[in-house]
Amino acid sequence: MTGERIELAVHDHGGDGPPLLLLHGAGRTLADWAAVAPLLVARHRVLAVDLRGHGRSPEGTWSLPEVLADLERVLEQYDIPHALPVGHSLGGMLAVLHASRHPDVTPGAVNLDGYGWGRPDQYVGLDPAYVEQRLLRVRKLAHSRFGLPLPADGLRELLAQQRATSARLGIPYELLEAGAVRSLRERPDGTLDVGPERQHAREMLAAIDSLDLFALFRDTPVPQLIGRALRPGPAIHGMEWFDALMAAYARGLARDLARLAEERPDVTIAEIDGTHAMLLENPKGVADAVLDFTSTAIPGPAV
Numbered sequence: 001m002t003g004e005r006i007e008l009a010v011h012d013h014g015g016d017g018p019p020l021l022l023l024h025g026a027g028r029t030l031a032d033w034a035a036v037a038p039l040l041v042a043r044h045r046v047l048a049v050d051l052r053g054h055g056r057s058p059e060g061t062w063s064l065p066e067v068l069a070d071l072e073r074v075l076e077q078y079d080i081p082h083a084l085p086v087g088h089s090l091g092g093m094l095a096v097l098h099a100s101r102h103p104d105v106t107p108g109a110v111n112l113d114g115y116g117w118g119r120p121d122q123y124v125g126l127d128p129a130y131v132e133q134r135l136l137r138v139r140k141l142a143h144s145r146f147g148l149p150l151p152a153d154g155l156r157e158l159l160a161q162q163r164a165t166s167a168r169l170g171i172p173y174e175l176l177e178a179g180a181v182r183s184l185r186e187r188p189d190g191t192l193d194v195g196p197e198r199q200h201a202r203e204m205l206a207a208i209d210s211l212d213l214f215a216l217f218r219d220t221p222v223p224q225l226i227g228r229a230l231r232p233g234p235a236i237h238g239m240e241w242f243d244a245l246m247a248a249y250a251r252g253l254a255r256d257l258a259r260l261a262e263e264r265p266d267v268t269i270a271e272i273d274g275t276h277a278m279l280l281e282n283p284k285g286v287a288d289a290v291l292d293f294t295s296t297a298i299p300g301p302a303v
Helices: 064-077 090-101 128-143 154-169 173-183 198-209 213-219 240-263 283-297
Strands: 010-014 019-023 045-049 084-088 109-112 184-186 192-194 224-229 267-272
Touching (some): 019 090, 084 090, 084 283, 090 109, 090 198, 173 184, 224 283, 240 267
Parallel strands (some): 084 109, 109 224, 224 267
Antiparallel strands (some): 010 045, 184 192
16 A cells, blocks of 8 residues: 555654754664764754664555655654754665755755665776676675564574674674664564565665665755765675675765765765764764764754
């Protein structure tokens, strides 16, 4: 069914200043903001949401107009239509899309490491045909993440993976555990899997692929903060080709972001010490970048 109304799960972190709406990435939940949000509330009213099909929010068909309408309803319910959206990964893309739809009331947008898989020409030093071939495999792997039931000992294995990630990246285990548990969804047959549901996940990934993000960045007529992770993700054993692919993409992103900043003086590029998991690895670095941006993007004594 299209046009269905989704009431999103919301965590109101409080605060009295200009409002911010925090948006997580694909397959993640509002728990990703647990360490960042407390650093923002001294100067902002802060809400975080679970996107449809994620965390505690209901499932629903996944299209960009519907997902953006979900966010608009949250802002209406809390009477903060002028909130500045702050998103990570997929959430960052949605933040800019929301601002592009409401430039009259939205003072700006923050996109933290939300670029999708980009264009083949952005993979500097690699043949575009090779990149296309590898991205087909990457997309297939991405599709396989969602909608498969956990085996009998799946939860134990999932939490063991979080402990390994904690040790490898220095992220407090409690943050990883909370996010992993919140991402689990119980299906009618009693099995657990990681949301969103498989068909909705396919719709979500197709929506991401449909975006021309650098055109969106250029055309959105409000100030933007665009964050980029300075460090690559952990190497994946047996997938050295993926590490090389991401290194080439990082070079292309750095090039294209520099050009964007030259074209748009109101676009700020922030290089954040961390991997794509920056919200959990370096919450202070993320919060500092956001607060520096809002101090100029949002006028008024509160910031």
